[in-house]
Amino acid sequence: MMARGELSAAREAFDDIVVRHQRRASRIALMYLRDAAEADEAVQDAFVRAFTRLETYRDEHPFEVWFTRILVNACVDRQRARQRRARRLVALEDLAFEPAAGRSASPERRAVGLAWREAVNAAVERLPARQREVFALCHLGDHTPRDVSMMTGMRESTVRVHLFRAVHKLRAALGAWRDLR
């Protein structure tokens, strides 16, 4: 067996990768799962899986694409587990976000900013699952439709259609905010 010090060195080394990717991963997972605790768990699942499967990584895709695919799967697993739990429960959990207060900025701006963020998140939540998924990966994850196609197994043309529909819906839903902000 590995000595304790060796293992901790290995984990410490992997921590650099975690630091580099965790914020983006958390954003994507949150948009996917719409629940911070679930998103947190999904991100941890994904990193642990990535660590134990690094030897399956092939260099035809960048690491980030490979890792995001693992993350997407982790989110899907969490989502399914949640659906199974929900079916067992009489009442669904409230998945709505708790609006968190902004930090500095005037009260008016803060209020508008918070309301705007709520509006964006509500509009994104109303998107159909596939559109939300593609939107999260393309837009929040900063990935091109081609990368998202590799991550999700969807055809690139399908990714583009979902993205376009998502953006179209969001623009329609949030159009009224353009002059307020």
Place this chain on the structure above:
Amino acid sequence: MIFAEWHPDDERLLGHYADRTADQTLDQHLAWCRPCHRRLSAMTRDLEGWHLAAAEHADEAFDHQRLAAQRRGIQQRLGAAVPGRVLPFPVPGSPERHAPLARVAAAVLLVALAGAGVFRVLQMPERVSSPAASRGAPSRTTAAVRLVREGADAADLEDIDLALLRPRTAVAELRALDEFTPHVRDIVAPRR
């Protein structure tokens, strides 16, 4: 003779934004067509606004404390799921917007030779600015070999080192190294 005037539709504009690659026909059109230029600007403003709103929202939920706790959670779980053999590759990992694929970030190479009592951790430098930079600075990678315990074969390490110098290390080479070094698979115990 009247030519129907062409203007890109919203889908084309969105593709231009999402792909981050040049679209010569579109670029030429945008250079002179002010209405389309304004349409693209408006779309970009919307997209960037949503990005900011969603990112701020997520970052507030995942503040520094939570991210630190997340890392601790991962570390704890890694302790329960020890891979005998982990072979990563140079990875593009910069979170910079608009260039997600173009960068090479640090990679970790763990070679655990548990039976032989040999364990090494090789790590690329913290900041590798570009593939070209890493190619031009072999000594940095060599210097980054962080932990080499007794029993390590210098030639073997050099091979790994050389393989790591290229941004896209040939899989065949790493497979060869993989074959060369023993595996410890039985101790993998993923926590669920």
